[in-house]
Amino acid sequence: MRMSKLVRTGADLLYPFALIFGLYIILHGHLTPGGGFQGGAVVATGAAIVIVAWAYEDVAGMIRKVTMKAQESAGLLLFIGAAALALGLGYAFFYNVLANSGSLFGLSVPFGPNPGELNTAGVIPIMNIAVGIEVWGGLTVILLYLLSGLNKKEEGS
Amino acid sequence: MKRGLILLTFAILAGGLLLIPALLDFGVPAFSDMDDYFLSNGQEQTAANNIVTAVVFDYRGFDTLGESVVLFTAVVGVGLMFRRMLKEEEYEDE
Numbered sequence: 001m002r003m004s005k006l007v008r009t010g011a012d013l014l015y016p017f018a019l020i021f022g023l024y025i026i027l028h029g030h031l032t033p034g035g036g037f038q039g040g041a042v043v044a045t046g047a048a049i050v051i052v053a054w055a056y057e058d059v060a061g062m063i064r065k066v067t068m069k070a071q072e073s074a075g076l077l078l079f080i081g082a083a084a085l086a087l088g089l090g091y092a093f094f095y096n097v098l099a100n101s102g103s104l105f106g107l108s109v110p111f112g113p114n115p116g117e118l119n120t121a122g123v124i125p126i127m128n129i130a131v132g133i134e135v136w137g138g139l140t141v142i143l144l145y146l147l148s149g150l151n152k153k154e155e156g157s
Numbered sequence: 158m159k160r161g162l163i164l165l166t167f168a169i170l171a172g173g174l175l176l177i178p179a180l181l182d183f184g185v186p187a188f189s190d191m192d193d194y195f196l197s198n199g200q201e202q203t204a205a206n207n208i209v210t211a212v213v214f215d216y217r218g219f220d221t222l223g224e225s226v227v228l229f230t231a232v233v234g235v236g237l238m239f240r241r242m243l244k245e246e247e248y249e250d251e
Binding site for chain 1: 200201202203204205206207209210211213214215218219221222224225226228229231232235236239
């Protein structure tokens with residue numbers, strides 16, 4: 001069941017902006033309000049607009065369940081891996097080994113209010129990206145399952 | 158009679174719920190050492206400007222791990238339920 005052409009065009013126009021805004025929230029999680037959960041939810045909302053505006057059969061080839069499930073599992077594995085990184089280096093689980101180390105995401109920040117630098121905060125951005133990928137995949141899978149059932153019910157009745 | 162009893166019970170419960178915040182002093186939050194600790198040491202220890210993210214992903218990392226696992230379990234549950242419903246047509250696409 002498709003919606004009208006206006007709604008479909010609007011959804012097509014909104015989708016890339018929702019995608020970019022969600023990815024921005026995920027990547028700047030350690031600087032601005034938001035983070036992995038919120039950014040992933042924004043990206044999944046963009047997918048929800050497209051799925052609702054078009055019929056499920058139209059988007060099933062582009063936003064695939066297999067990809068989204070793999071993305072969700074990969075996000076959770078990356079999160080646990082980033083937490084277990086400290087175990088391999090001899091620290092406690094979830095210890096922030098990359099913070100203030102000078103390597104990837106390793107710059108220090110001065111105390112107090114400051115404009116902020118993207119290349120800081122150690123493993124926190126990595127965990128944000130991991131959780132963002134996981135929430136993106138998980139919520140999109142739930143939406144795909146729910147909306148595919150909805151469309152089938154309407155066709156049958 | 159029964160309806161009045163239900164309304165009375167509801168009124169007592171709602172009044173009790175509203176009584177607790179009414180007895181507390183307004184504008185005086187409970188004192189906690191942890192928020193001062195996070196505010197004074199968070200930027201130095203985690204190098205993150207967003208203290209909320211530093212607490213969620215660093216100091217309280219295990220809670221976030223549990224949250225992620227809860228979401229994963231929810232998706233697995235939805236997938237199990239709907240896979241049985243859609244089995245006839247869509248099983249090959251999965």
